[in-house]
Amino acid sequence: MISIKHLSKQYRMKDQIVHAVNDVSLEIKKGEIFGVIGYSGAGKSTFVRLINRLEEPTSGDVYVDRHHFTKLGKNELREKRQKIGMIFQHFNLLWSRTVYENIAFPLEIAGIKKKDQQEKVNELIELVGLKGRENSYPSQLSGGQKQRVGIARALANDPEVLLCDEATSALDPETTDDILELLVSINKKLNLTIILITHEMHVIQKICHRVAVMEQGEIVEVGDVLEVFINPKEKTTKRFVKQLSPLEHDPNRLKEFLTDDENKEVIKLHFVGGTARRSLISEVAKKFDVYANILQGSISQTQEGSYGTLFVELDGNRSEIEEAIQYVRESGVEVEVVEHV
Amino acid sequence: MFEELFPNVVMDDMWTATYETLYMTIISVIGTFIIGLFLGLVLYLTDQGNLWSNRWINGITAIVVNVFRAIPFIILILLLFPFTDFLMGTIRGPKAALPALIIGSAPFYARLVEIALKEVDKGVIEAAKSMGAKTKTIIFKVLLPESKPALVSGLTVTAIALIGYTAMAGVIGAGGLGDLAYMKGFQRRDNDVVFACTVFIVVIVFIFQFIGDFASKKMDKR
Numbered sequence: 059m060i061s062i063k064h065l066s067k068q069y070r071m072k073d074q075i076v077h078a079v080n081d082v083s084l085e086i087k088k089g090e091i092f093g094v095i096g097y098s099g100a101g102k103s104t105f106v107r108l109i110n111r112l113e114e115p116t117s118g119d120v121y122v123d124r125h126h127f128t129k130l131g132k133n134e135l136r137e138k139r140q141k142i143g144m145i146f147q148h149f150n151l152l153w154s155r156t157v158y159e160n161i162a163f164p165l166e167i168a169g170i171k172k173k174d175q176q177e178k179v180n181e182l183i184e185l186v187g188l189k190g191r192e193n194s195y196p197s198q199l200s201g202g203q204k205q206r207v208g209i210a211r212a213l214a215n216d217p218e219v220l221l222c223d224e225a226t227s228a229l230d231p232e233t234t235d236d237i238l239e240l241l242v243s244i245n246k247k248l249n250l251t252i253i254l255i256t257h258e259m260h261v262i263q264k265i266c267h268r269v270a271v272m273e274q275g276e277i278v279e280v281g282d283v284l285e286v287f288i289n290p291k292e293k294t295t296k297r298f299v300k301q302l303s304p305l306e307h308d309p310n311r312l313k314e315f316l317t318d319d320e321n322k323e324v325i326k327l328h329f330v331g332g333t334a335r336r337s338l339i340s341e342v343a344k345k346f347d348v349y350a351n352i353l354q355g356s357i358s359q360t361q362e363g364s365y366g367t368l369f370v371e372l373d374g375n376r377s378e379i380e381e382a383i384q385y386v387r388e389s390g391v392e393v394e395v396v397e398h399v
Numbered sequence: 400m401f402e403e404l405f406p407n408v409v410m411d412d413m414w415t416a417t418y419e420t421l422y423m424t425i426i427s428v429i430g431t432f433i434i435g436l437f438l439g440l441v442l443y444l445t446d447q448g449n450l451w452s453n454r455w456i457n458g459i460t461a462i463v464v465n466v467f468r469a470i471p472f473i474i475l476i477l478l479l480f481p482f483t484d485f486l487m488g489t490i491r492g493p494k495a496a497l498p499a500l501i502i503g504s505a506p507f508y509a510r511l512v513e514i515a516l517k518e519v520d521k522g523v524i525e526a527a528k529s530m531g532a533k534t535k536t537i538i539f540k541v542l543l544p545e546s547k548p549a550l551v552s553g554l555t556v557t558a559i560a561l562i563g564y565t566a567m568a569g570v571i572g573a574g575g576l577g578d579l580a581y582m583k584g585f586q587r588r589d590n591d592v593v594f595a596c597t598v599f600i601v602v603i604v605f606i607f608q609f610i611g612d613f614a615s616k617k618m619d620k621r
Binding site for chain 1 (some may be wrong): 520522523525526527528529530531532533535540541544546547618620621
């Protein structure tokens with residue numbers, strides 16, 4: 059669907075060249091929600107603007123739906139841009155227009171007659187749940203409602219791709235969840251490909267199928283969300299995953315439980331998919347002569363299934379502990395013995 | 400009572416002068432609006448990083464605007480005498496004051512327009528671009544509507560400055576309340592005429608200010 063090849067963007071500052079985006083290649087499938095995560099300054103905002111050429115790439119190619127975007131002439135580009143919706147962190151609505159008029163704006167740009175716009179606009183207002191607010195001005199809406207207008211506006215010309223530039227970063231957690239749910243439902247309903255830029259891992263975790271981690275203009279890691287969560291390879295990725303369960307990857311906080319006592323052992327369990335629902339710890343405590351002391355645990359829902367981690371301290375005879383660990387391993391749960399640092 | 404306080408004021412003259420002042424002000428506000436808006440758009444659009452970024456056009460326009468803004472109005476009228484004569488066929492009367500009024504205030508308004516346009520959120524322009532908008536669409540459907548309240552309050556400020564300019568133009572024979580105050584009031588030492596003209600001008604200024612504020616507030620949906 060979207061194919062990005064060796065895409066680069068350089069800015070010439072006074073006496074140095076800044077590589078905002080450096081040789082990025084990606085394939086994004088149709089109907090996929092693809093997340094790009096990175097800290098501020100990683101180049102992700104520039105990257106997303108290179109796709110619809112709000113920023114002109116220095117080199118590289120972008121294909122959207124087999125159209126060679128980076129080769130389009132000015133007029134063709136304008137036409138094709140209508141098929142790529144975009145939503146922004148600060149919504150970027152026209153304050154001088156009502157909700158209705160804001161959503162109708164892209165239709166005006168596409169040259170659709172006033173009376174033919176009505177049906178489409180009303181349908182979109184319904185879709186994003188703003189019925190009754192048609193004649194309000196943006197200043198009368200809450201942040202979440204403004205972003206809903208932004209989404210409706212982005213969908214007006216039936217795009218095949220939706221670019222989201224930090225779309226939830228200016229919203230409170232609850233509103234963020236609502237907007238993310240809306241994006242997922244649109245993705246399913248319209249089979250829309252969504253590219254989402256964020257610095258928040260929980261946004262990726264909630265709605266993305268695949269994720270790319272960006273650092274200093276480069277993609278350092280790409281993969282299915284679940285896979286990246288369970289097995290982050292790069293340092294940056296690990297830091298992002300840590301946002302979700304702080305104890306993980308932070309051995310200092312477990313320090314007081316890590317002793318030389320051979321009758322105590324701290325283990326970390328990874329639950330993936332169906333195994334997350336088993337009452338494994340009770341089983342272990344019943345079957346073996348060990349005490350299980352739960353230190354920390356979390357379960358995250360992703361689009362591909364749930365994923366949980368659990369830190370448990372096992373207290374008992376050395377051999378019993380080892381047997382217990384063996385048992386857990388055999389039941390299909392990944393176990394990691396946490397060592398001293 | 401009125402006759403005692405203003406023995407030398409002839410109401411017919413006052414109304415004629417008021418009409419002339421209003422005529423000069425309104426026509427020159429319209430002219431200033433059109434030319435100023437155009438110049439302001441050129442200044443904004445050709446600025447670095449904007450839609451028609453062009454250093455030369457921007458530089459030349461800025462110089463023209465700055466030069467005409469630097470010339471004191473009373474001198475500008477004198478300088479423009481030949482031009483006015485050519486354009487209007489006369490250098491006396493309210494009509495003859497129009498070229499100088501418009502040329503004198505359009506650059507001022509152009510700067511206010513530029514400031515107003517700069518206040519438009521860059522993100523909104525970006526959003527319009529992402530929807531595939533043409534530059535024409537961005538100007539007429541984004542830039543101008545989004546800066547409308549500032550354009551109107553800028554025009555109000557300009558209109559009030561223009562009322563002052565018409566009085567100055569009056570001194571060299573353009574007609575209007577300034578002319579009346581100077582010729583019939585000051586020259587003959589009839590201070591009551593000067594005073595009456597002042598009151599009329601202040602009232603006109605207040606009316607313009609009120610209309611401008613009202614319109615600007617009404618348009619502002621922020």
